[in-house]
Amino acid sequence: MTFFASYLPINNPTFIFFVVLLIILFAPIIMSKLRIPHIIGMVLAGMIIGEHGLNILVRDNSFELFGRVGLLYIMFLAGLEMDLESVKKKSKHFIIFGLLTCLVPLSLTYLMSMSLLGYSGRASFLLGCIMASNTLIAYPIVGRYGLQRNSSVMLSVGSSMISLFLALVMLAGLSGSFDDNSGWLFWLLFAAKFTAFCVGSVTLIPRLARYFLRRYSDAVMQYIFVMAVMFLSAALSDLIGLEGIFGAFLSGLILNRYIPHVSPLMNRIEFIGNALFIPYFLIGVGMLINLRTLSNGPEVLWVMVLIAFFGTFGKAVAAYLSALLFRLTKSEGHMMFGLTSAHAAGAIAMVMVGMQLEVAPGVMLVDDHMLNGVVLMILVTCIISTLMTEKACIQISIKDLRPSPKEKGADGSANRGSHSSLSTRRDEGETEKTLVCVKYPDIAPHLLYLAMLLRNEKNNSELMALNVVYDGQDSNAERERGLQLLEKLQQQASAAEVKLQTQVRLATNIANGIKHAFREHGCTEIVMGMHVHTEVTQKFWGEFIQSLYNGLNRQIILTRFSQPLNTLRCMQVAVPSRAEFEPGFHRWLDRLCRLASALECRIQFHGRQESLALIAEYIDNLKLTVRSEFKQMEHWNELPQLASSMPTDHLLVVITARKGTISYKNALDRLPTELTKYYSGRNLMIIFPDQYGQTKEDAMSFTEAQHHEEKSIYDWILKKLEEVRRS
Numbered sequence: 001m002t003f004f005a006s007y008l009p010i011n012n013p014t015f016i017f018f019v020v021l022l023i024i025l026f027a028p029i030i031m032s033k034l035r036i037p038h039i040i041g042m043v044l045a046g047m048i049i050g051e052h053g054l055n056i057l058v059r060d061n062s063f064e065l066f067g068r069v070g071l072l073y074i075m076f077l078a079g080l081e082m083d084l085e086s087v088k089k090k091s092k093h094f095i096i097f098g099l100l101t102c103l104v105p106l107s108l109t110y111l112m113s114m115s116l117l118g119y120s121g122r123a124s125f126l127l128g129c130i131m132a133s134n135t136l137i138a139y140p141i142v143g144r145y146g147l148q149r150n151s152s153v154m155l156s157v158g159s160s161m162i163s164l165f166l167a168l169v170m171l172a173g174l175s176g177s178f179d180d181n182s183g184w185l186f187w188l189l190f191a192a193k194f195t196a197f198c199v200g201s202v203t204l205i206p207r208l209a210r211y212f213l214r215r216y217s218d219a220v221m222q223y224i225f226v227m228a229v230m231f232l233s234a235a236l237s238d239l240i241g242l243e244g245i246f247g248a249f250l251s252g253l254i255l256n257r258y259i260p261h262v263s264p265l266m267n268r269i270e271f272i273g274n275a276l277f278i279p280y281f282l283i284g285v286g287m288l289i290n291l292r293t294l295s296n297g298p299e300v301l302w303v304m305v306l307i308a309f310f311g312t313f314g315k316a317v318a319a320y321l322s323a324l325l326f327r328l329t330k331s332e333g334h335m336m337f338g339l340t341s342a343h344a345a346g347a348i349a350m351v352m353v354g355m356q357l358e359v360a361p362g363v364m365l366v367d368d369h370m371l372n373g374v375v376l377m378i379l380v381t382c383i384i385s386t387l388m389t390e391k392a393c394i395q396i397s398i399k400d401l402r403p404s405p406k407e408k409g410a411d412g413s414a415n416r417g418s419h420s421s422l423s424t425r426r427d428e429g430e431t432e433k434t435l436v437c438v439k440y441p442d443i444a445p446h447l448l449y450l451a452m453l454l455r456n457e458k459n460n461s462e463l464m465a466l467n468v469v470y471d472g473q474d475s476n477a478e479r480e481r482g483l484q485l486l487e488k489l490q491q492q493a494s495a496a497e498v499k500l501q502t503q504v505r506l507a508t509n510i511a512n513g514i515k516h517a518f519r520e521h522g523c524t525e526i527v528m529g530m531h532v533h534t535e536v537t538q539k540f541w542g543e544f545i546q547s548l549y550n551g552l553n554r555q556i557i558l559t560r561f562s563q564p565l566n567t568l569r570c571m572q573v574a575v576p577s578r579a580e581f582e583p584g585f586h587r588w589l590d591r592l593c594r595l596a597s598a599l600e601c602r603i604q605f606h607g608r609q610e611s612l613a614l615i616a617e618y619i620d621n622l623k624l625t626v627r628s629e630f631k632q633m634e635h636w637n638e639l640p641q642l643a644s645s646m647p648t649d650h651l652l653v654v655i656t657a658r659k660g661t662i663s664y665k666n667a668l669d670r671l672p673t674e675l676t677k678y679y680s681g682r683n684l685m686i687i688f689p690d691q692y693g694q695t696k697e698d699a700m701s702f703t704e705a706q707h708h709e710e711k712s713i714y715d716w717i718l719k720k721l722e723e724v725r726r727s
Helices: 013-033 038-049 061-080 084-089 091-117 121-132 139-145 151-176 184-215 219-239 244-258 264-288 291-296 298-325 330-340 345-355 368-401 416-425 444-454 475-495 510-520 542-551 585-599 609-622 641-645 666-678 696-726
Strands: 358-360 433-437 462-470 500-507 525-529 555-560 570-574 602-607 628-632 650-655 683-688
Touching: 013 038, 013 061, 013 264, 038 264, 038 368, 061 139, 061 151, 061 219, 061 244, 061 264, 084 091, 091 121, 091 151, 091 298, 121 151, 121 298, 121 345, 121 368, 139 264, 139 330, 139 368, 151 184, 151 244, 151 298, 151 330, 151 345, 184 219, 184 244, 219 244, 219 264, 264 368, 291 368, 298 330, 298 368, 330 368, 345 368, 433 444, 433 510, 444 462, 444 475, 444 525, 444 555, 444 585, 462 475, 462 510, 475 500, 500 510, 510 542, 542 555, 555 585, 570 585, 585 602, 585 609, 602 609, 609 628
Parallel strands: 433 462, 433 525, 462 500, 525 555, 570 602, 570 650, 602 628, 650 683
Antiparallel strands: 555 683
């Protein structure tokens, strides 16, 4: 034991970082077994390994740097994940809760400090400022449950910034009262600096963000740009006399609209923060806590208990009173109390400011008892905050999973079917939902990846993975294999944070099973793989695909890839004449432009001048980032000539048509023969565009309904004529 003690505390930066990573790795595992929020585990681990515990690590500059970054990260993420529209609608609620969560604990702590602790007015006011502010130390728990847009969470975040701002302003006033030159000029200068900071941030940051994010798509450059904006804003906030966390939060609010919540950039920001910087901050907070001060006498414990009790009680009164005023649920009140009750490094910073203020020569405003009491208060409030927030998250999540009374039928059962039907039919022209038909494990991931690239990321378009099993003797085994395949696809989609529904469906006819699932789930298009056929007859399509595209008049994309999608250098699109007159013209063109943009490859269109002119106009107006080229192909007989000049890393896209449509031509009957002969083993995509808004079955239903309506009118006329004749 003495041998190991000789090497402690660890000073080597490499070993310090290694120990911190071990804590970040194992603390959640151990805390989950004890059913304790892992944030408490980080703080406790820091307390144990620090100089006030087992003295394993030295709190070197890395904890100062990474801890500071972690605190800024928490506030920056809180600003990024707020729903600005809800903030605008409930601005009064934010102001009311912000004032309550600031003034109530400030007043209670001030009165307690004056009466029970016997501190001076200035020292009591400093303690009140400390308890008026708070740190969103439990905010990562909210992100883990996906409740960032919950109304109680947004109220807590917004009110925290209001209370922090007021506490910092009052602290600046307290510091200024010790300066002989303070007065109205001090406050005028502070107001001018604060106004210039806010106006400059709101004016310049959006312009910089638009300029940079439009011109640079590199993932690393975008991340560095966002971090630079956050640190610059935090540094300027420090310069004007406010804490840097205020500037970090403000920059997050400003960049909110430029960084979508479901985007690769947002994923990187959250991942790096939650994996490294925020845990580093929590461990650093724990290293500040010194439980040994309790052995110095009951005075420190008495100070800590009073500060923690009255400050936390004030936060609870503000939270539950606001929840009552705003007609929120009890669990949302728990959430507001949990998020706003914690104090961390900000409290230490305020105490440090007080330790630099001299009440009299050689007498500081803050004594050792107050310092130790505030440090121990941090541990108590962090534990209370994390436990309450975890409890509230669980309650709100369970409540969200239960159907509301409006979603229940007369018998009390959930009426999910009608709700889903209404939601998918509403704004049908704007919604997108791609059905991915999968069967073989080797090509299913590629089909899902293609569907991800074709989807509308801005609208967070949903995907549907379907495995249709023939209802026969081996249906049970096939169903199990289908479930395993869909589970892997679900993991793939979850890693990219893409919404994916899955279904295994039994059917006696595969094509009918796909068509029924397509309509039931409100899908708009199909992505599926092609079977490799050696014969050049109609078996190139197979009876299954023929039945599908003849019975379903929505867009169907058939694919066959001989190499990974991300290695393609160019897309060559064969467009038949009069394709621009089809209803699905813009849909397939939009999907190909999305694919070319996602793969950052060129796209060449081959067709007649009339069609190419409209395609060029569409790209110039709506798809400026797509690198497009146009080559005339006067006749469909020129399609085989593309094979001689098409490299293996190109993708051939053939826009075909169903019989009886505007762009259909007899030359398309030779398509299976030509593709098998000239494009065997090449990357291939065949698209059957939308022909009209309804399927044939829907059109038949519409015709029948129209016939019934006409018959009823005819019967009504006959009835009236009969009444006239009788009269």
